[in-house]
Amino acid sequence: MVLKQAVLDAYLLSTETYRRKFRDYLKASATTYLEFANNKKRYFMKWLEAAKVSTFTVLVNLILVEEFLRRVSNPIRLYLADKEENNFTRCAQLADSILKVPSGAPSNTCMPELSLPVVEIWRKGSK
Secondary structure, X not given: OHHHHHHHHHOOOOHHHHHHHHHHOOOOOOOOHHHHHHHHHHHHHHHHHHOOOOOHHHHHHHHHHHHXXXXXXXXXXXXXXXXXXXXXXXXXXXXXXXXXXXXXXOOOOOOOEEOHHHHHHHHHHOO
């Protein structure tokens, strides 16, 4: 098991790598639908293994975090990636903490101003 982990680390086959392989894999014209389905399932199972998913609750959290990160702005996504946060609720809390929302104003009706740390992260990412 230690050797397997070392090989995975050496090839940088991380949770993100398997997630992308699962999400980006498309059926080739020469591939049967059964082969496509089996390959898709294999990438999905590798993603779950790399993410150490052992319960339904952990699976739900994994999918919710992925969807949350797909729907937030790039500066917030970069900030959360830097924090390496894997908990869905904590991701949302961190995202809220970097936005300056006027006291008492509903967050969905105002244009929050980004705080300095996020702007700095965005600048780093745009170079």
